[in-house]
Amino acid sequence: MPHGSAIRGTRVGSGPVRPTERCEPAPRRPVTYWCARSHSIEVLLAAEVAPPATWDCPRCGQPAGLDQLNPPGPSRAEPYKSHLAYVKERRSDADGEALLAEALAALRRRRGEI
Ligand SMILES: [Zn+2]
Structure with missing residues (x-):
């Protein structure tokens, strides 16, 4: 006679499985980029990767940088x-x-x- 506890029924309403037990999300951190037009873009990056120096602003298409006070210039030659x-x-x-x-x-x- 096998041990009766090998398969246990799960009682309905026994409580939610805590999310951390099911899938541990990869650690992420928000990184904020700023474009020359003062748009801020928050990007979630994996915690272990170094953030790229620039990120394309989804609102104006210009490159955005990590330094709010010193954003990268527009990619086009035309001055802002x-x-x-x-x-x-x-x-x-x-x-x-x-x-x-x-x-x-x-x-x-x-x-x-x-
Ligand atoms: Zn922008």
Whole structure:
């Protein structure tokens, strides 16, 4: 007669198996990269590998680095320009004044001030 305890039934509702007993996840650590446009990208890397120096930003496609204050430059030769810089390129200050005056006039008309 074999030992009765070789096969044990599992009682329904005997409690969840603790996750750590089933599969120990490989140790991972979050590494944050920063691109030149101040996007932060958190990447989960295996704890034992050295993080690569750069990571492509999924939002703008530019290389991102580990140093927030000193991100790698854009991969394209074109220098980075802010949105405002592009606007200023298209519009002179005089254009800006005219647009502002126009917008203010329209606003005042809507408010019944004129
Ligand atoms: Zn980016």
